[in-house]
Amino acid sequence: MKRIAVLQAGGPTPVLNASLASFVEKARSSGHLLFIQGGYQGLADGHFIEASDTFLAWICNNAHVPGACLGAGRFQLKEKTFNLCIQQLQQHRIDTLVGIGGNGTMAALHKLSEHARQMEMDLQIVGIPKTVDNDISCTDHAPGFGSAARYVATSTRDMSRDLLAMKGFEKVRVLETMGRHTGWLAAASGLLREYDEEGPHFIGIPEEVIDPEHLTETVGDALAKFGSALIVVSEGVLWERERPVARAQVNGRHILGGVSQQIAHYLEKQLGVDGIRSELFGMNQRSFSMAVSDIDRAEARAVGETAARLMNDGETDFMVSIRRQDSYTYSTTMEAVPIQEVFVQGEQTMPKQWIHHPENYHHWLRPLVGEGMPSYPRPL
Amino acid sequence: MKRIAVLQAGGPTPVLNASLASFVEKARSSGHLLFIQGGYQGLADGHFIEASDTFLAWICNNAHVPGACLGAGRFQLKEKTFNLCIQQLQQHRIDTLVGIGGNGTMAALHKLSEHARQMEMDLQIVGIPKTVDNDISCTDHAPGFGSAARYVATSTRDMSRDLLAMKGFEKVRVLETMGRHTGWLAAASGLLREYDEEGPHFIGIPEEVIDPEHLTETVGDALAKFGSALIVVSEGVLWERERPVARAQVNGRHILGGVSQQIAHYLEKQLGVDGIRSELFGMNQRSFSMAVSDIDRAEARAVGETAARLMNDGETDFMVSIRRQDSYTYSTTMEAVPIQEVFVQGEQTMPKQWIHHPENYHHWLRPLVGEGMPSYPRPL
Numbered sequence: 001m002k003r004i005a006v007l008q009a010g011g012p013t014p015v016l017n018a019s020l021a022s023f024v025e026k027a028r029s030s031g032h033l034l035f036i037q038g039g040y041q042g043l044a045d046g047h048f049i050e051a052s053d054t055f056l057a058w059i060c061n062n063a064h065v066p067g068a069c070l071g072a073g074r075f076q077l078k079e080k081t082f083n084l085c086i087q088q089l090q091q092h093r094i095d096t097l098v099g100i101g102g103n104g105t106m107a108a109l110h111k112l113s114e115h116a117r118q119m120e121m122d123l124q125i126v127g128i129p130k131t132v133d134n135d136i137s138c139t140d141h142a143p144g145f146g147s148a149a150r151y152v153a154t155s156t157r158d159m160s161r162d163l164l165a166m167k168g169f170e171k172v173r174v175l176e177t178m179g180r181h182t183g184w185l186a187a188a189s190g191l192l193r194e195y196d197e198e199g200p201h202f203i204g205i206p207e208e209v210i211d212p213e214h215l216t217e218t219v220g221d222a223l224a225k226f227g228s229a230l231i232v233v234s235e236g237v238l239w240e241r242e243r244p245v246a247r248a249q250v251n252g253r254h255i256l257g258g259v260s261q262q263i264a265h266y267l268e269k270q271l272g273v274d275g276i277r278s279e280l281f282g283m284n285q286r287s288f289s290m291a292v293s294d295i296d297r298a299e300a301r302a303v304g305e306t307a308a309r310l311m312n313d314g315e316t317d318f319m320v321s322i323r324r325q326d327s328y329t330y331s332t333t334m335e336a337v338p339i340q341e342v343f344v345q346g347e348q349t350m351p352k353q354w355i356h357h358p359e360n361y362h363h364w365l366r367p368l369v370g371e372g373m374p375s376y377p378r379p380l
Numbered sequence: 381m382k383r384i385a386v387l388q389a390g391g392p393t394p395v396l397n398a399s400l401a402s403f404v405e406k407a408r409s410s411g412h413l414l415f416i417q418g419g420y421q422g423l424a425d426g427h428f429i430e431a432s433d434t435f436l437a438w439i440c441n442n443a444h445v446p447g448a449c450l451g452a453g454r455f456q457l458k459e460k461t462f463n464l465c466i467q468q469l470q471q472h473r474i475d476t477l478v479g480i481g482g483n484g485t486m487a488a489l490h491k492l493s494e495h496a497r498q499m500e501m502d503l504q505i506v507g508i509p510k511t512v513d514n515d516i517s518c519t520d521h522a523p524g525f526g527s528a529a530r531y532v533a534t535s536t537r538d539m540s541r542d543l544l545a546m547k548g549f550e551k552v553r554v555l556e557t558m559g560r561h562t563g564w565l566a567a568a569s570g571l572l573r574e575y576d577e578e579g580p581h582f583i584g585i586p587e588e589v590i591d592p593e594h595l596t597e598t599v600g601d602a603l604a605k606f607g608s609a610l611i612v613v614s615e616g617v618l619w620e621r622e623r624p625v626a627r628a629q630v631n632g633r634h635i636l637g638g639v640s641q642q643i644a645h646y647l648e649k650q651l652g653v654d655g656i657r658s659e660l661f662g663m664n665q666r667s668f669s670m671a672v673s674d675i676d677r678a679e680a681r682a683v684g685e686t687a688a689r690l691m692n693d694g695e696t697d698f699m700v701s702i703r704r705q706d707s708y709t710y711s712t713t714m715e716a717v718p719i720q721e722v723f724v725q726g727e728q729t730m731p732k733q734w735i736h737h738p739e740n741y742h743h744w745l746r747p748l749v750g751e752g753m754p755s756y757p758r759p760l
Contacts, residue, residue, distance in 0.1 A: 008545075011546070012541075012542050012545045012546070014538070037760075038548045039548075041548060042548075058757055058760075061757045062756075062757055064754060064756075065541055065756045065757065066538045066541045066542055067538075067541030067542050067543075067544055067545040067759075068545035069545075069760065071545055071546075071547070071548055072545040072546055072549075073546060073548045073549040074549055075549075154668070154669060154670055155663075155664055155668060158394070158446045158447075158664070158667040158668050158669050159663045159664070159667055161392075161445055161446045161447030161667065162392050162446055162447050162663055162666060162667040163447075164447055165388075165392045165447040165448035165449075165451055165452040166391070166392070166451075166452055166453060167451070168418045168419075168421060168422075168451055168453045169452075169453040169454055169455075173663075279660065279662045279663060280659065280660075280662075282659045282660075282662070283535075283538075283539045283542055283553075283659060284535055284538070284539070284664075286542060287538040287539055287541065287542040288534070288535060288538050289534060289538050289753075290534055290670050290671055291670055373669075374444060376442075376444075376445045377438055377441045377442055377445065379447075380417075380438075380449065
């Protein structure tokens, strides 16, 4: 019987466990399932869990739970670690390695596949995409992003109403989304904006360097016209010394966060406005159960199921990709794309024409965030 | 025809406009409605809006919208300003003043009533409670709190699952709720906790000084047992020099925020753990539409309607209060309490027995946050 090892890696999303659960439901009759705890580090260290019926049932019962049943994390795989991973896979007589993750995971899967080939090991490789940043290439979008975008878009509109109410007291706010190298989430903050009075009045994304003068002018204009201004930026936006702002360093990786505070301080000085609040959208972007988009959850399940089906068909070295058939009625199909291609293409940034024509981006985005956000009347 | 002036004051809640809209619907046939823009400052400055049919319809259409249609804010009323307010009320021939707000608003209404009496002005005074902090006395709770508690409780449980998934990489988080002088919101963070592995493992509230050694020990224990620890504190918690941490000062009032960061730095040193993340629950506590509790919205409407009914009955110098009839089936009635009593009692802090027996607090809290939070399985 085929021995299938499954891992999750990268940061969690609110629908990551839905992909795992639906893969497991579909694949449990296809072979003997093993689970690797703690991503690639867990693989290198040999943290394998043999799947009992109780464990399989536990995975399936977690389909609606945020986080990652198998543990997530951000380990950079080094050359010598790849060999350790292959040794572990050989020792546990693994035929198929399934990885649920983002860009880093797809790159690691691709390299593991190459190492296995060099070591003449027959290893089937299956990639299941997940991200809140939407920076995976070779797919229309990836599960996790729709829910994160729903959270950011709704929060921004609601906080904008709060700010308009408080403008006699607090005039400018700078909000910060996730997004290390791409602006998909920050740009989603404008999705529900219906009136000029509502924010965001300025969106800063990593794809384009912020011009401080243009920012000051835009915020000053909004202040003059509406009495308040709301700014949204990605954590990875380039500011001042044109490097992203890091607030900590863990395992050699810079944890971003804090650029919103720098921008708030800058605007206080430039505009002579006191007490500008900066705020991170924070962990809820990747975990808040109440903002999960129905379509995002359904697609998270569908990529898991499709991965199991294609695996059973004997496909290898692929990632499941979501292909949009029709953007007016929003229909999609799931297909395999070469994982090498995902690796080669690297991070998917926002297309220029969507940055400069947000209405086109919003048209593309709207079906992903789901329903249930009623219109608000124009503010006073 | 009676002339009725309405204002909102203090910080917004996601259901503040629901109270305003339901008051307006019920009171529009009782007299001529005027609206004061910008709270007490707006009253002193004479920012009255004559209610056209369009304006009344706009108010009613905002019942589901966060923020505050009439503007919110945090102005401290001084003695000389009271006289200005009374002059404005006289000039606009106001018979009834209706204020929707928190403790500060009820105190101001009470003092305005006294000033009016001294100046031999016949002024009916109506108070409608709202707060996310739940610090208004003479009522079981106030509208706005249930939704904020729902947001905090759900976010904490979801972020806890995220942290458990990330524990190979990130081990401790410190989250910060609103709550200047009271811990109701921070204590709500434990409502959905079902298993020891889940956070919060420590809750800090303004009612009790945090003992740093006890905190370190508790967090250390959780780390040893579960590999991660989640801490929740109120923004107004007393720490180190036993003063709340302020991050800015606006209009002479300290804006709290930042104690979570100080605690994170302290724990990094004490426990030798790198990169402890601190995060504010932020503006969403008082504005996020997706976390509104059905019962909270219904009660926000009910206090508005009750205010209009009691006003029509000729009651004065009262605040609408929610009285809990039965905590097992959760039934409530609405009644008038003397606004002087609300003023005299001041801020309502958490009872000692609920601080030390959270299960009793949770029993009281559960009906207020509403339904729709399914159980999660025990973490691995």
